[in-house]
Amino acid sequence: MSFWNWGFLLFILFSLNSSLTLSDSDPITQQQLDQVSSLPGQSFNLDFSHYAGYVTVNEESGRALFYWLTQATEDPASKPLVLWLNGGPGCSSIAFGMAEEVGPFHVNKDGKSVYLNPYSWNTVANLLFLDSPVGVGYSYSNTSEDIRSNGDKRTAEDALQFLLNWLERFPEYKGRDFYLTGESYAGHYVPQLSQAIVRYNKANTGSPINIKGYMVGNALTDDYSDHVGLFQFMWAAGLISDQTYKKANELCDKESFIHPSPECERITDIAYDEMGDIDAYSIFTPTCTGNGVTKRLRRKWHRVGHIGQSYDPCTEQHSIAYFNLPEVQNALHAYHFNSSKTWVTCSGVVGMYWQDSPISVLDVYQELISSGLRIWMFSGDTDAVIPTASTRYSIDALNLTTISPWRAWYEDGQVGGWTQKYEGLTFVTVRGAGHEVPLHKPKQALSILKSFLAGTSMAPFEQVIESKIDSASQQVNSF
Structure with a gap:
């Protein structure tokens, strides 16, 4: 290598080191460094800014969580901040939440490019994705044993620390209305993190986290209710025999x-x-054939929070290809990832060595309902992993007073699902959706988010009629 090339290399290293050193003491500078200019395979312009990078949550062990923030498409300063978490335990929110569910960037079949999701949740909120805990997606730890010692308690603690540190980097979100959302094993993550925030706020006046509520979909909530509902759904749908149904209830309740x-x-x-x-995650849609996905899912069914298939049953495979591209990792500032050195959608190591997992989070619900948080649960009704029946049994166990009885709600003049409002909790089902509701029914999922954020009920049939009358009147008046 020539002297000029060595000098140029030293200049780059010095510049990078200077930037990193400066950013350590200057969070705003780090925010600027985290901004994503463009994504590989992006053939369209954006009307919003987005940022990606790491936030250290434990200096001693070197635990750092990877985030991706996509600001709202219109007037982001007036919009709330919504956090999305996927479950597993061990599955990436980038892989599922961002790349095939609620995020603005979805991966094309070529695994090399992205397209815009018209039903992205950042059309109504600033949307924050977090790969949690360490060992998941791009998140990492400098202490290898951390990957084998994850559990519910530390996951909530690290996520809380992430939020506090992240808000120092993005101070414009301090005090902003904040909501948590997620699905599947995030049925543990989301209420536990909400509980940690509520307790932190009580102990620290002037907290920067202005939590307003949370919403979870097809959520693992109570092991007894989830098992009873699961096998009941399998049997009622004609998926299993009478003998297996009876034996499963005996052995798994x-x-x-x-x-x-x-x-x-x-x-x-x-x-x-x-x-x-x-596909157990969506029993009426086709499976992704020829790559072993179906068999693997069947054998790892209890690692919930994994794949829900839709019109394209191979969305996970596209993400695996895309997020392993070096140019994608560079664009997202993802310079570290899990111990396999290969990006994976779900970490088998994290799931295999998962430590504490309480058999129920219903006690957390009771505490948070009393605190006044807005709490919603939604459920795709074709999921044979955490089916609608499971969630209904969990809600029943809370013994809540009904405010508005069970009824249908509508989207585009058709039944979108059913809903019931309780004192302290709203439940919404989504007709024809699997485990990943926003993948199968993206428009309906966005409608749920809008109602949740506004604190309003899902549209009844009367609103559909009124909307059609208004539309007809406008057409008449235009003549």
Whole structure:
């Protein structure tokens, strides 16, 4: 290498080191460094800014969580901040929430480019994705043992620390209305993090986190209710035999979803063998064939929060290709990732070594309902992992007073699902959606978010009629 090339290399290293040193003491500078100018395979212009990078949550062990913020498409300063978390435990919010569900950037079939999602949740809010805990997606730790010692408690603690540190980097969001959302095993993450925030706010006056509420979809909530509802759904849908249904209820009714007994796991394997090669996360849509995905999902069914398939059942494969591209990682400032050195949608190591997982978070719900948070639960009704029946049993166990009885809600003149409002909680089902509601029914999912943020009920049939009358009147008046 010539002297000029060595000098140029030293200049780049010095500049990078100076930037990193400056950013350590200057959060605003780090915000500027985190801005994403463009994505590989992006053939369109944007009307919003987005940022991606790392926030250290534990200096001693070197734990750092990866985030991706997409600001609202219109007037972001007036919009709330919404955090999205995927579950697993061990699955990436970038892989699923961003790339195939609620995010603005979805990955094309070529695995090399992206397109804009017209039903992205950043059309109504500033949308923050977090790969949590360490070992998931691009998030990492300098202490390798951290990857094998994750659990619910530390995940909530690290996520709280992330928010506090992130708000120092993005002070314009301090005090902004803040909501948490997620699905599946985020049925633990979201209420537990909400609880941690509420308790932190009580102990720290003037907290920068202005939490208003949370919403979870097809959420793992209570192991007993989730098991009872699961096998009831399988049997009622004609997926399993009478004998397996009875045996599963006997062997699994008191079992952990994350660490089931060998007996419960064996009868569950039998149940999924009886189902055949269908996608348990969306029983009426086609599977992604030819790559072993279906078999793997059936054998790892209890690692909930994984894939829900839609018209393109291979969306996960597109993400795997895209987020492993070096140019994509450079664009997102993702210079570290999990111990495999390969980006994966869900970490088997994180899931395998998961530590504490309480059998129920209903006690957390009771505490947070009393605190006055706005709490919504939604459920795709074709999911055979955490089905609608499971969520209904969990809600029933809370013994809440009904405010508005069970009724249909509408989208584009058609039944979008059903809803019931309780004192302290609203439940919404989505007709024809699987485990990942925003993947299967993106427009309906966006409508749910809008109603949740506004604190209004889902549209009843009367509103549909009024909307049609107004539309007809406008057409008449235009003549």
